[in-house]
Amino acid sequence: MLQLLQVHTKYGQVEALSGISLEVRGSSLVALLGANGAGKTTTLMSISGILKPSSGKILFQNKDLTQLDTRKIVDLGIIQCPEGRRIFGNLSVKENLRMGAIRRKDKRHLDQAFARVFEIFPLLKDRISQAGATLSGGEQQMLAMGRALMAEPQLLLLDEPSLGLAPIIVDTIFEVIQRLKREGVTILLVEQNAHLALEIADYAYVLEKGRIVLEGSGASLRSNPDVERSYLSEVPEENL
């Protein structure tokens, strides 16, 4: 479904991605792991067209995305739920969700999209007219994901959905991720919490300094001693 071929992306003067190749098959969940600054977010921002690769190809259903505007990439069904949630704090929950559906042409089905998001995250319905900034961290993550789901993504790019959240909220979020996967949404998941990510991932890539250093099925990476040493020994503090 999605293929990155030798993608190089510069972030300012620094080359943040030095030739990344990876593949995400339809209806699968692929995890992208790595330390801070390894290039995970840069990879997602390159797919979304916010950052333009200096070379390489990003193919989605065999169509090259590298020359496309972010809007066109959204139109293809590639939706990103960015790191740090980045909800619109001054906008109400409803307005935030509406922004998620902004490229949808079929505004008639908007009610259905709202209903679906509220079914997945019932909490959001209770907060519908509250400003995004007044929500708790967990609620904001739900809003960010709900906003992405409003567009009915074919490929969902999830950047650090568990970052800074209480364990119980992380569980909720990961249940939703698994549910989406069951419903056929293809997911590329960036996570610092490698334990959690490898548990639900079909396949995973490990990034280091802008290169892929390791790849394999979720299960095989979990039992890989290198991964164990570099990424699984350190459980992020907020998830203890």
Next chain:
Amino acid sequence: MSAGEYLLQQILNAVSIGSLYALMAIGLSMVFGILRLINFAHGDLIMVGSYTTLLLLLGGTPFVWASLAGIAASTVAGLLMERFAYRPIRGAPDVAMLLTSFAVTIFLENLAIILFKATSRAFPVPALLNTVVSFGNLQIASLNIISILFTIILLFLLTLFVTNTETGISMRAASQDLVAARLMGINVNRVIAAAFAIGSFMAGVVGILWSAKVGKVDPLMGFSPVLKAFVASVIGGLGSIPSAVLGGYILGALEILLQGLLPANIAPFRDALVFLILILLLLFRPNGILGSAEKEKI
């Protein structure tokens, strides 16, 4: 005139001048909110609109039509400014954008000097804007009433726009987080153009009211209003519409208050005192009255 009437008179004066500052500050603030650009050329949109109106008036066009054309000219000028000066350098460092706005100012002002000479010209104020209405002992300039009325209408329409239309909500979203807005698929070009169009439209309205107030136009007439609008939006907290409006009215009230309180020999330094108060305010509230500390953006 009783003390109460005097007070009411001064309040009206403050609200009326504050209205003009608020309308100008909105334009500056909306653009700053999205682009982090302080568009000093915003003041020159006043000049563009006022000269257009003046030339049409001199040509015999009725005031209402001349004003509408003036407002349209400001709006078009604002859109052209965005398209040809700011869009090409979007994403450049803030300083580059600020310098570009100075360049646009210098360009427009010198163009006006070449076309219309550096001297000021009388602005023929129609009777409607030039009468004094009496309520008992209270004397109110019709211009003040009209300024306040127009501002209320424009603020009402703007509020409807930013809360009820998709473009309006997108505009607020973009001013909060431009990258997140792009990730939603928001058409950033359209949102930015809309912000310029609305701000420039309001500058056009201010231009006519301002010209009617001072009774003349000149190529550099935009300088003082844009500076005041800048102060107003900084007082309120740069980047949001409510703060711009609040800042506009506070600045208006401050000026009228100082004018009323200061002895005659200090009165000429009123603006200096206003800036002093601004500096003091910023020492305690660096992000303005309504502003909150800004988060770092990617």
